[in-house]
Amino acid sequence: MKHVFPTYTRFPIDLVQGKGTIVTDGAGKKYLDFTSGIAVCNLGHCPENVTVAVQKQLADIWHTSNLYESALQDSVAELLVGEDDKLVFFCNSGTEANEAALKLARKYTKKDKIITFEKSFHGRTFGSMSATGQAKIHQGFGGLVPGFTYIPYNDIEAFRGAIDENTAAVMLEVIQGEGGVIPANAAWLLEIQHHCKKVGALLIIDEVQTGIGRTGTLYSYQHIGLDPDIFTLAKGLGNGLPVGAMVGKSELSSAFGPGSHGSTFGGNKVVLAAAKEVLTTVKQTGFLEEVKAKSEYFRDLLEAKCANLASVTSIRGEGFLIGIEVACSADSVVSNLREHGLLILTAGSNVLRILPPLTVSYDEINQAVSLLATALENELIGSEKR
Ligand SMILES: *Cc1c(COP(=O)(O)O)cnc(C)c1O
Helix, strand or coil, X not given: CCCCCCCCCCCCCCEEEEEECEEEECCCCEEEECCHHHHCCCCCECCHXXXXXXXXXXXXXXXXXXXXXXXXXXXHHHHHHCCCCEEEEEECCHHHHHHHHHHHHXXXXXXXXXXXXXXXXXXXXXXXXXXXXXXHHHCCCCCCCCCEEEECCCCHHHHHHHCCCCEEEEEECCEECCCCCEECCHHHHHHHHHHHHHHCCEEEEECCCCCCCCCCCCCHHHHCCCCCCEEEECHHHHECECCEEEEEEHHXXXXXXXXXXXXXXXXXXXXXXXXXHHHHHHCCCCHHHHHHHHHHHHHHHHHHHHCCCCCEEEEEEECCEEEEEECCCHHHHHHHHXXXXXXXXXXXXXXXXXXXXXXXXXXXXXXXXXXXXXHHHHHHHHHHHC
């Protein structure tokens, strides 16, 4: 690519069409997409009902600015919060949702200190980048936003030592996605929540990757029954249209009054038409039950066919957010699989990250696991030859 900044290492294919789990490149070659565009196209590519809803909105009106009322924003917000006494701020991406959360937490608590975790990922803008506990992401960008403290994940003692009366918020992912598909320990999470309440710090959960059904519940914090003050969404919310949201308890609204924060495109009608249809689908009776059943089937099959291979160190994750830690090069497995028609991702140098659409079929799961097992077996033979 000649005319675009080289900020990404790109795979050498251009996907020009997609339907469900199948994508097609410019040369007409088909692939099983077990990346969902990084946990974005949770309902697969071009789902019929979302396409129809967006096309209808495109014919009605695209954009009105947040200087006017929006019944559509209210109905998407209602789908997001359900029965809870919570409010929503709409934005356009994950990093923006986290910016909103960090700003709200500081303004509401009138405190500065924010605790986040090593290997976390919260986005690339200055605030979210400063929240991200990875030196390689900070490198070269000069002074960060002050006030962030990074501590080891899943470490109760480190947390007890870090939280105090000056803490505005603790921000975390329930499963660290970019950091290597690392699930949080439930007891550790409950301990964090307990200490937050005790010192008046807000618990912020970054659900950008784990939300919208990805782990088998609408939000991943529901597995542990947490009660976050704020959580953030983006990736899967619009199934590929750019929309993010920050959801917070209603009592925080005093700090987010008129003029305090905003976004020109936030809550845009076209992307919210998509979000409304996505949420309606995911919240339909039986949808998440089926995700749970299919993802358990997937996990069992992976355990049966891959766990014992010499190239596999461990299999972890929840629902359709799966990490396979490998003793070989993860990049080499990904390239090999791409040649054989299966797209997956990595998280770091030694973890395969697998994120099929929630709508994936049992047959597609069977095909993918068989390709994976073969690739992982060949990887071992390759390294033995060397
Ligand atoms: C992807 C991601 C983000 C950043 O989202 P963008 O839409 O790329 O800004 C933030 N947090 C988590 C957990 C993510 O996975």
